[in-house]
Amino acid sequence: MKVEFNKDEEIVKLIKEGLERNDGFCPCKRLKVPENKCMCKEFREQIKDPNYEGYCHCMLYYKYK
Numbered sequence: 001m002k003v004e005f006n007k008d009e010e011i012v013k014l015i016k017e018g019l020e021r022n023d024g025f026c027p028c029k030r031l032k033v034p035e036n037k038c039m040c041k042e043f044r045e046q047i048k049d050p051n052y053e054g055y056c057h058c059m060l061y062y063k064y065k
């Protein structure tokens, strides 16, 4: 299992700027609740799932199996 930033640096830059503007909360999610603080609960659960491979919701990270 490996997690890395999206290889598209433009996307990484945009999402990081969004995170900064949003006090560290996911810029792709509506609510500023603890589970939406980056790395969000949704992606942490996808990381734990051995069968999941793909991007986090915002496409900031990519998780390999």
Ligand code: SF4
Pocket (backbone or CB within 6 Å): 015, 025, 026, 027, 028, 036, 037, 038, 039, 040, 041, 043, 056, 057, 058, 059, 060, 061
């Ligand atoms: S891991 Fe991805 S989807 Fe989750 S909060 Fe961070 S940028 Fe958003």
